[in-house]
Amino acid sequence: xxxxxxxxxxxxxxxxxxxxxxxxxxxxxxxxxxxxxxxxxxxxxxxxxxxxxxxxxxxxxxxxxxxxxxxxxxxxxxxxxxxxxxxxxxxxxxxxxxxxxxxxxxxxxxxxxxxxxxxxxxxxxxxxxxxxxxxxxxxxxxxxxxxxxxxxxxxxxxxxxxxxxxxxxxxxxxxxxxxxxxxxxxxxxxxxxxxxxxxxxxxxxxxxxxxxxxxxxxxxxxxxxxxxxxxxxxxxxxxxxxxxxxxxxxxxxxxxxxxxxxxxxxxxxxxxxxxxxxxxxxxxxxxxxxxxxxxxxxxxxxxxxxxxxxxxxxxxxxxxxxxxxxxxxxxxxxxxxxxxxxxxxxxxxxxxxxx
Numbered sequence: 001x002x003x004x005x006x007x008x009x010x011x012x013x014x015x016x017x018x019x020x021x022x023x024x025x026x027x028x029x030x031x032x033x034x035x036x037x038x039x040x041x042x043x044x045x046x047x048x049x050x051x052x053x054x055x056x057x058x059x060x061x062x063x064x065x066x067x068x069x070x071x072x073x074x075x076x077x078x079x080x081x082x083x084x085x086x087x088x089x090x091x092x093x094x095x096x097x098x099x100x101x102x103x104x105x106x107x108x109x110x111x112x113x114x115x116x117x118x119x120x121x122x123x124x125x126x127x128x129x130x131x132x133x134x135x136x137x138x139x140x141x142x143x144x145x146x147x148x149x150x151x152x153x154x155x156x157x158x159x160x161x162x163x164x165x166x167x168x169x170x171x172x173x174x175x176x177x178x179x180x181x182x183x184x185x186x187x188x189x190x191x192x193x194x195x196x197x198x199x200x201x202x203x204x205x206x207x208x209x210x211x212x213x214x215x216x217x218x219x220x221x222x223x224x225x226x227x228x229x230x231x232x233x234x235x236x237x238x239x240x241x242x243x244x245x246x247x248x249x250x251x252x253x254x255x256x257x258x259x260x261x262x263x264x265x266x267x268x269x270x271x272x273x274x275x276x277x278x279x280x281x282x283x284x285x286x287x288x289x290x291x292x293x294x295x296x297x298x299x300x301x302x303x304x305x306x307x308x309x310x311x312x313x314x315x316x317x318x319x320x321x322x323x324x325x326x327x328x329x330x331x332x333x334x335x336x337x338x339x340x341x342x343x344x345x346x347x348x349x350x351x352x353x354x355x
């Protein structure tokens with residue numbers, strides 16, 4: 001079995017760094033929809049037609065903006081019409097209350113849509129080697145459910161053949177998040193073939209690839225700085241991570257190497273933090289970051305005083321060769337090396353002709 005696995009999509013009309021497109025859609029919501037479609041295309045490229053959502057399809061709890069719901073469900077229906085199957089569990093952001101219910105689930109209206117399955121109660125699927133566990137707020141309750149599912153799989157004789165998909169944070173995924181008792185070691189001992197968890201917005205793996213934090217599909221806020229976003233392609237042989245191509249939230253501080261700033265900010269949402277700048281320095285730095293390709297800049301800086309003067313970091317611009325090579329890399333072509341070599345030769349010939 002081959003499937004694409006996404007989690008923490010958080011479809012929302014994000015205000016920061018967004019615009020309204022000519023079609024009326026929020027630009028950042030459109031980026032999210034595009035990444036969903038890209039995950040489907042990559043899944044098909046490796047021979048799969050199944051997409052699995054690990055929770056938090058939507059962002060705002062308890063209410064849905066039609067300008068968010070309609071584009072997302074339209075994309076889902078397009079994928080279903082194109083031959084994909086989708087199975088999904090609700091995450092905590094998909095719910096009106098803290099408990100998973102059919103009535104309080106944000107995408108329950110898709111129930112009954114041909115090819116779209118919603119799992120609102122923990123269960124072993126009959127048609128697929130998957131165990132699905134939606135959001136359960138209390139750890140003891142979650143562990144009891146996981147152990148009961150493992151016992152049921154043992155009775156069926158399928159435990160080592162089943163992937164567990166759940167929406168729950170695993171200890172050790174986020175460095176700033178205190179441990180609460182759901183450890184990779186505990187999850188491995190349950191006996192499932194592999195365990196995949198949504199909820200924490202960082203992709204990583206544990207226990208020799210037997211336990212995975214899926215990660216968010218895209219960065220959504222500055223709290224995602226330093227995390228890996230994207231989706232997974234899963235088959236019987238292993239798991240492949242596909243990094244998000246959406247803009248990331250990144251940070252520039254007084255400790256950032258000036259030579260790395262062009263690579264850090266290009267195509268991303270930038271937060272500048274910890275610097276002491278005058279009004280003029282702040283304006284100049286903002287303009288320089290935008291020139292280097294930043295999609296947006298937020299300044300969390302102190303005002304410079306006469307007794308505490310500090311300059312903004314010097315930004316070293318990329319060479320033309322490096323900029324062109326980076327652009328080619330972002331196209332993800334299988335012929336990237338050959339194209340870069342040809343581009344470098346052209347640049348060199350032009351320089352020689354004009355010297």
